[in-house]
Amino acid sequence: MADFFTLEHTDGAARAGTLRTDRGEVQTPLFMAVGTQGTVKGCTPEQLVAANVRVVLGNTYHLMVRPGADVVAELGGLHAFARWTGPMLTDSGGFQVFSLGAMNQVTEQGCTFQNHLDGRQELLSPERSMEIQHQLGADIVMQLDDVPALPTTPEREADTMRRSVRWLDRCIASLPAQSAQGKRQRLFGIVQGGLNPGLRSESATELVARDLAGYAVGGLSVGETKRQMEDILGVVTALLPAHKPRYLMGVGYPEDMLTAIGLGVDMFDCVLPTRSARHSLVFTSHGRLRMRNARHARSTGPLEPGCGCYACAGYSRGYVRHLLMAGEMLGMTLLTIHNLYFYTSLMRRAREAIMAGEFGRFAAEWLPRVSKGAD
Amino acid sequence: MADFFTLEHTDGAARAGTLRTDRGEVQTPLFMAVGTQGTVKGCTPEQLVAANVRVVLGNTYHLMVRPGADVVAELGGLHAFARWTGPMLTDSGGFQVFSLGAMNQVTEQGCTFQNHLDGRQELLSPERSMEIQHQLGADIVMQLDDVPALPTTPEREADTMRRSVRWLDRCIASLPAQSAQGKRQRLFGIVQGGLNPGLRSESATELVARDLAGYAVGGLSVGETKRQMEDILGVVTALLPAHKPRYLMGVGYPEDMLTAIGLGVDMFDCVLPTRSARHSLVFTSHGRLRMRNARHARSTGPLEPGCGCYACAGYSRGYVRHLLMAGEMLGMTLLTIHNLYFYTSLMRRAREAIMAGEFGRFAAEWLPRVSKGAD
Numbered sequence: 066m067a068d069f070f071t072l073e074h075t076d077g078a079a080r081a082g083t084l085r086t087d088r089g090e091v092q093t094p095l096f097m098a099v100g101t102q103g104t105v106k107g108c109t110p111e112q113l114v115a116a117n118v119r120v121v122l123g124n125t126y127h128l129m130v131r132p133g134a135d136v137v138a139e140l141g142g143l144h145a146f147a148r149w150t151g152p153m154l155t156d157s158g159g160f161q162v163f164s165l166g167a168m169n170q171v172t173e174q175g176c177t178f179q180n181h182l183d184g185r186q187e188l189l190s191p192e193r194s195m196e197i198q199h200q201l202g203a204d205i206v207m208q209l210d211d212v213p214a215l216p217t218t219p220e221r222e223a224d225t226m227r228r229s230v231r232w233l234d235r236c237i238a239s240l241p242a243q244s245a246q247g248k249r250q251r252l253f254g255i256v257q258g259g260l261n262p263g264l265r266s267e268s269a270t271e272l273v274a275r276d277l278a279g280y281a282v283g284g285l286s287v288g289e290t291k292r293q294m295e296d297i298l299g300v301v302t303a304l305l306p307a308h309k310p311r312y313l314m315g316v317g318y319p320e321d322m323l324t325a326i327g328l329g330v331d332m333f334d335c336v337l338p339t340r341s342a343r344h345s346l347v348f349t350s351h352g353r354l355r356m357r358n359a360r361h362a363r364s365t366g367p368l369e370p371g372c373g374c375y376a377c378a379g380y381s382r383g384y385v386r387h388l389l390m391a392g393e394m395l396g397m398t399l400l401t402i403h404n405l406y407f408y409t410s411l412m413r414r415a416r417e418a419i420m421a422g423e424f425g426r427f428a429a430e431w432l433p434r435v436s437k438g439a440d
Numbered sequence: 441m442a443d444f445f446t447l448e449h450t451d452g453a454a455r456a457g458t459l460r461t462d463r464g465e466v467q468t469p470l471f472m473a474v475g476t477q478g479t480v481k482g483c484t485p486e487q488l489v490a491a492n493v494r495v496v497l498g499n500t501y502h503l504m505v506r507p508g509a510d511v512v513a514e515l516g517g518l519h520a521f522a523r524w525t526g527p528m529l530t531d532s533g534g535f536q537v538f539s540l541g542a543m544n545q546v547t548e549q550g551c552t553f554q555n556h557l558d559g560r561q562e563l564l565s566p567e568r569s570m571e572i573q574h575q576l577g578a579d580i581v582m583q584l585d586d587v588p589a590l591p592t593t594p595e596r597e598a599d600t601m602r603r604s605v606r607w608l609d610r611c612i613a614s615l616p617a618q619s620a621q622g623k624r625q626r627l628f629g630i631v632q633g634g635l636n637p638g639l640r641s642e643s644a645t646e647l648v649a650r651d652l653a654g655y656a657v658g659g660l661s662v663g664e665t666k667r668q669m670e671d672i673l674g675v676v677t678a679l680l681p682a683h684k685p686r687y688l689m690g691v692g693y694p695e696d697m698l699t700a701i702g703l704g705v706d707m708f709d710c711v712l713p714t715r716s717a718r719h720s721l722v723f724t725s726h727g728r729l730r731m732r733n734a735r736h737a738r739s740t741g742p743l744e745p746g747c748g749c750y751a752c753a754g755y756s757r758g759y760v761r762h763l764l765m766a767g768e769m770l771g772m773t774l775l776t777i778h779n780l781y782f783y784t785s786l787m788r789r790a791r792e793a794i795m796a797g798e799f800g801r802f803a804a805e806w807l808p809r810v811s812k813g814a815d
Contacts, residue, residue, distance in 0.1 A: 103762060107769040132737060132762045139738050140758045148754045362507060363514050379523050383515045387478060387507045394482040394769050 069251055069278050070310045070331075074420050078302065078329040081419040084310060086152040086204040087248040088144065091119040093310065093331040094415050096322070096408045097154060099339060102127045103137070103147045105405075106339055107398040110148050115375055116402050117409035120152045122334045125197055126161030126189075130180040134200040142202035142246040154334070155203040156314075157194045159210055171211060173228065191235035202244035208236040210255045210283060219261065226257040226264050230271045237275065251278035253312060259284055260293050262300045269304040280305050281312040282330070286321065295324060302329035319348060319411055319435035323428050326415050338408045342400035345389045348407045352437025356400065361386040368399075374406035375399075411435070444626055444653050445685045445706075451799040453677065453704040456791045459685060461527040461579035462623040463519065466494040468685065468706040469790050471697070471783045472529060474714060477502045478512070478522045480780075481714055482773040485523050490750055491777050492784035495527045497709045500572055501536030501564075505555040509575040517577035517621040529709070530578035531689075532569045534585055546586060548603065566610035577619035583611040585630045585658060594636065601632040601639050605646045612650065626653035628687060634659055635668050637675045644679040655680050656687040657705070661696065670699060677704035694723060694786055694810035698803050701790050713783045717775035720764045723782045727812025731775065736761040743774075749781035750774075786810070 067085050074081040082093045097120040098105045098113060105113055105121060113121065123143050128134060140146045143153055159176065163169060166178030168186075175190030191209045198206040210229035213221045233254050244250050254272040258264030272280055282301050285294050298313070305311055312332035313325050322333050338348060347354040349369040354361075356368070364382035376385070376399035388396030411431070418427030442460050449456040457468045472495040473480045473488060480488055480496060488496065498518050503509060515521045518528055534551065538544060541553030543561075550565030566584045573581040585604035588596045608629050619625050629647040633639030647655055657676055660669050673688070680686055687707035688700050697708050713723060722729040724744040729736075731743070739757035751760070751774035763771030786806070793802030 102766045102768060103759070104768050104770045107773075109770065109773070131766060132758070136738055136758065136762075140740055140756050146756070146759050146762075148759075363511055365515055381515050381521070383507070383511065384478070384521050384523075387511075387521075391477045391506060393477060393479050394772070395479045395484065397769070398482075398484070 068308070070308065072307055075307075076419045076422050076424040077327065079326050079415075079419045079424040080307075080329055080331055081416045082310065082331060084152070086251070088150060088152045088204055089119075091152060092413075092416060094322075094326050094412045094419075095120060095332045096412050097122045097332065097334040098405055099124075099334055099336045100147065100149075101336075102131070103143065105401070106343065107394060107401050108405075110150075112375065112398070112402055113149075113405065114151075116405040117413070118151075118405055119409075120154060121147070121149050123147075123153055123155045123201060123203060124161060125155050125158035125194065125201065126165065128155075128201060129158060129187075129189075129197050130182050134197040138200040138202075138245050142200070142244065144202060144246070152205070153203040154205040155198045155201050155207065157207045157209040158189050158197065159194070159212065162189050163212065163214070173231075175209070175232075191232040192239040195236050195240040199241050199250070200245050202246040202248060203250065204248065205251050205253060205279065206240065207281065208233045208252060208254050210257055212257065212284060213259070215287060217259065222259045222261055223264055226259075226268050229255065229257050230268065233272065233275065253277060253279040253281045255281045255283040255314070256301050257284050260289055260297060262297065265297055265300050266304060269301050273304060273306060277309070279310040279312060279332075281314050283314050285313065286316045291321070291324070294321070295328065298325055298328040298330065305329075319408070320432050322411070323415065323432055323435070326419075327424065327428055333412075338404035339401050342404045343397045345396075345400065347400055348404050348435070350407070350431075350434055352434065356382070356386050356396075357389055358386075368403050369407070372403065372406065374403045376403040376406075443683070445683065447682055449795050450682075451794045451797050452702065454701050454790075454794045454799040455682075455704055455706055456794040457685065457706060459527070459707075461626070463525060463527045463579055464494075466527060467788075467791060469697075469701050469787045469794075470495060470707045471787045472497045472707065472709040473780055474499075474709055474711045475522065475524075476711075477506070478518065480776070481718065482769060482776050483780075485525075487750065487773070487777055488524075488780065489526075491780040492788070493526075493780055494784075495529060496522070496524050498522075498528055498530045498576060498578060499536060500530050500533035500569065500576065501540065503530075503576060504533060504562075504564075504572050505557050509572040513575040513577075513620050517575070517619065519577060519621070527580070528578040529580040530573045530576050530582065532582045532584040533564050533572065534569070534587065537564050538587065538589070548606075550584070550607075566607040567614040570611050570615040574616050574625070575620050577621040577623060578625065579623065580626050580628060580654065581615065582656065583608045583627060583629050585632055587632065587659060588634070590662060592634065597634045597636060598639055601634075601643050604630065604632050605643065608647065608650065628652060628654040628656045630656045630658040630689070631676050632659050635664055635672060637672065640672055640675050641679060644676050648679065648681060652684070654685040654687060654707075656689050658689050660688065661691045666696070666699065669696070670703060673700060673703045673705065680704075694783070695807050697786070698790065698807055698810070701794075702799065702803055708787075713779035714776050717779045718772050720771075720775065722775055723779050723810070725782070725806075725809055727809065731757070731761050731771075732764055733761075743778050744782070747778065747781065747785075749778050751778040751781075 194209040211225040367377035569584040586600040736757040742752035
């Protein structure tokens with residue numbers, strides 16, 4: 066059987082590779098679209114494929130509280146449910162338990178919480194997270210980790226990081242060999258430890274000792290400076306094995322992804338391109354656009370000249386702005402399609418630069434372009 | 441030049457024909473999808489075409505207040521604006537002036553109103569309606585008519601009907617020979633007169649004397665009984681020339697369309713299939729479904745077994761219900777696609793029955809099927 070991940074080329078620390086799953090292969094660097102409740106908001110699977118989206122992420126917490134993992138399993142698993150034939154990744158549910166659940170209490174057993182829909186008390190333990198992700202059937206599943214509320218103390222940072230390692234062992238022990246749909250599931254561990262290089266090193270070392278399918282970096286993009294993020298990423302990626310994929314969770318801005326690619330990260334997910342679309346913000350190769358701005362009202366040009374996405378191929382800025390001003394769903398769909406296409410194109414361009422040994426030049430050229438503020 | 445309308449077959453009073461416009465031909469009986477603000481809510485043009493939608497209706501009032509007819513014209517007219525290459529129809533704007541505008545005052549000159557977005561005082565006269573519809577550039581344009589608020593008096597009914605005829609003459613006199621985009625526009629008059637057969641006859645006779653491209657019937661589906669609607673339709677269609685299309689405005693329910701086809705109507709529009717979709721109501725060949733009903737939660741079947749629409753080809757009822765319960769846009773899009781496909785399929789079936797000389801049997805079979813209430 067072919068390896069899950071093949072590293073094809075490096076350029077400094079930057080990497081180009083391929084992930085192989087039972088639902089097909091995907092190339093890295095990779096941006097994964099967030100499909101929180103079993104749908105990338107406002108898009109059909111065909112529209113996602115046309116935007117070159119190859120992997121969709123589902124949120125375990127959202128799906129466990131509605132419609133319920135058992136319902137998804139009964140309807141054939143998350144792929145069949147959402148008509149997504151490509152690879153999927155599910156998170157552990159832990160992050161949303163903290164951000165959306167009420168009355169949370171974390172013990173060694175797991176997280177007790179009241180779900181935000183009907184207030185029912187539930188327990189999310191490592192075993193329960195694996196059971197749910199087994200029912201959902203994603204190709205990549207994430208360990209449950211314990212994340213301290215910020216600001217935190219060095220002691221609490223160390224305690225939660227070490228608890229996360231103990232929980233990882235329970236995840237490894239409880240994840241069935243196959244998904245409920247009979248497919249292979251790859252478990253990723255999550256490196257924690259906040260902004261403490263010592264804790265990050267300890268976490269990474271513990272995870273690597275368990276020879277996981279892949280390694281995620283959690284707890285970043287939570288208010289630290291870009292320099293702090295770079296320092297921690299540098300510490301962590303230096304400890305991770307070359308032949309396993311690295312996933313920076315919840316990042317992010319195009320400029321942050323380029324920086325992280327330069328530090329050896331392979332995979333990303335973020336709500337930014339999709340959520341921004343619903344707030345009328347457009348990402349382009351020449352900076353950001355606020356599409357509700359009146360200056361677009363009579364513009365016959367596309368969102369981004371030269372862009373090959375569905376939205377840019379046919380619709381004028383003037384029309385798209387009208388849809389947004391009128392609150393029409395199609396406006397949000399078109400911006401979502403464009404932003405996802407921009408993100409996947411940025412990953413493709415980064416990959417091409419890495420393959421050509423020109424990533425440094427590419428990043429130097431693109432960092433200022435993509436980080437230009439909205440007009 | 442080929443005629444605008446060709447009557448191809450009759451079966452009793454029921455008719456099958458073809459409309460020819462500068463944007464292509466369409467067959468009748470015909471259901472036109474309502475695209476109020478320059479978009480059929482939640483659907484791309486490609487999704488509409490796949491649902492066999494052939495004509496899209498735009499609302500003059502909505503487009504004149506936002507983004508403005510001049511903006512639409514600057515962006516290439518309503519077809520280019522909305523990327524709809526097929527035929528379009530625009531209404532006069534009068535109906536929404538009454539239902540959405542405030543402080544309306546109607547004089548012989550036209551309707552003065554405050555628009556519902558910024559409260560600006562505007563005048564909608566026959567000339568202004570034609571000017572706006574000329575800028576929007578629809579293939580079929582509607583006269584401005586004066587419609588009495590209900591309940592009304594016989595005197596007011598007669599006055600407004602006769603004013604509508606005078607306004608029709610001003611529409612005829614002021615509509616330019618071509619749209620702002622250089623295409624042919626066909627003007628339809630609107631038969632008014634409420635539930636008074638004498639007034640309806642007078643209105644129809646006046647309109648026919650003006651040899652219009654087509655004839656609409658207005659002021660029905662406003663609370664009258666089905667028997668009253670049938671009686672009025674029978675009076676009106678008997679007076680209209682066979683070689684011109686007849687359009688029953690704002691109707692409606694599948695059973696009402698079948699009845700109207702049996703009385704010689706060719707064209708329909710209604711928000712029902714699209715608005716119902718946004719309220720989770722599905723039309724099928726076996727009655728209506730309320731898709732938020734819990735009994736659909738674990739159903740792996742499609743919305744309608746045997747249906748060939750995009751939604752039914754791939755998505756389970758369980759998934760669609762989940763999308764609706766979660767407030768996800770895709771749920772509304774899928775129901776809209778299905779309902780429009782159902783409506784256009786019903787028109788196709790009616791046409792086939794007319795061509796086969798079996799419309800009576802078809803209507804008798806389908807009326808009870810499509811009028812079954814929601815489960």
